[in-house]
Amino acid sequence: MLEVEDLTLAFGGVRAVDGLSFRVEKGEIVSVIGPNGAGKTSAFNCVTGFYKPTGGRIRLAGNDVTGRRPSLITALGVARTFQNLRVFGEMSVLDNVRAGTHVWLKQRVADALLHTPRYRRTEREATEESNKWLDFVGLRGDRAGLARNLPYGERRRVEIARALARRPQLLLLDEPAAGLNHGEKAELLDLIRRIRDLGIAIALIEHDMGLVMEVSDRVVVLNFGKEIADGTPDEVRGDPAVVEAYLGRDADEEEVEAAREEVGGARAE
Numbered sequence: 561m562l563e564v565e566d567l568t569l570a571f572g573g574v575r576a577v578d579g580l581s582f583r584v585e586k587g588e589i590v591s592v593i594g595p596n597g598a599g600k601t602s603a604f605n606c607v608t609g610f611y612k613p614t615g616g617r618i619r620l621a622g623n624d625v626t627g628r629r630p631s632l633i634t635a636l637g638v639a640r641t642f643q644n645l646r647v648f649g650e651m652s653v654l655d656n657v658r659a660g661t662h663v664w665l666k667q668r669v670a671d672a673l674l675h676t677p678r679y680r681r682t683e684r685e686a687t688e689e690s691n692k693w694l695d696f697v698g699l700r701g702d703r704a705g706l707a708r709n710l711p712y713g714e715r716r717r718v719e720i721a722r723a724l725a726r727r728p729q730l731l732l733l734d735e736p737a738a739g740l741n742h743g744e745k746a747e748l749l750d751l752i753r754r755i756r757d758l759g760i761a762i763a764l765i766e767h768d769m770g771l772v773m774e775v776s777d778r779v780v781v782l783n784f785g786k787e788i789a790d791g792t793p794d795e796v797r798g799d800p801a802v803v804e805a806y807l808g809r810d811a812d813e814e815e816v817e818a819a820r821e822e823v824g825g826a827r828a829e
């Protein structure tokens with residue numbers, strides 16, 4: 561579904577992404593991890609067309625979309641969520657999700673102005689589908705109420721429901737576990753798997769290593785924009801380069817052990 565090949569993005573002298581290659585197949589969960597500033601979000605922004613890469617290729621289902629506009633990339637089936645939530649607080653919960661359906665809903669301005677039967681039918685369809693996604697993400701709060709009145713964890717669900725309402729083939733999740741409590745993280749893990757089971761390809765940026773190691777089919781590790789590992793969670797957690805990236809050089813034994821635990825290894829040797 562997604563092929564990133566030798567991707568490079570430079571901001572002036574800073575190479576935020578430097579020769580990154582990875583793939584995400586249909587029905588696969590691939591995590592992109594790395595220390596702060598490693599280039600994860602920049603790579604996602606290239607995939608969604610928000611940034612134009614300096615070099616390399618991005619293909620979606622075989623189509624070369626390198627440097628193309630975000631609207632085209634959305635139309636080809638890519639949806640994302642953001643590290644900093646982008647739920648519209650002054651809109652109802654349901655309307656937030658309905659906003660996602662407008663990617664595929666065929667509505668004409670004249671129908672909307674005249675409230676034609678066709679317009680009413682498509683609006684009903686959008687509402688039904690949005691409610692279906694809110695059920696799917698397990699939203700508990702009031703759907704008619706303003707989104708800003710929902711607790712933080714529930715707003716995260718609304719954002720995922722809105723992304724799903726776009727009927728994506730590839731879903732990019734940028735730190736979906738940030739700010740969630742233990743129980744909410746367990747529910748998120750289950751939700752990500754259920755999304756994968758729908759046949760959607762998932763790319764995940766996440767700092768919670770427990771979640772990453774549990775949910776991912778493969779893990780790509782970035783450091784200073786460069787890819788330093790790509791493998792199964794087991795392969796990656798044992799990789800000395802990964803432990804070092806999370807730690808820097810000159811660490812003593814105790815610090816190395818702590819870093820291993822952070823990347824999910826927790827293996828005393």
Ligand SMILES: Nc1ncnc2c1ncn2[C@@H]1O[C@H](COP(=O)(O)OP(=O)(O)OP(=O)(O)O)[C@@H](O)[C@H]1O
Nearest residue numbers: 571574575576594595596597598599600601602603
């Ligand atoms: N718009 C920008 N202009 C200039 N430099 C930028 C810009 N966006 C990111 N960078 C730089 O690019 C590098 C990678 O940043 P990026 O946000 O992609 O990292 P990240 O891995 O997502 O970090 P985090 O885990 O903290 O979100 C950093 O050095 C950052 O300062």
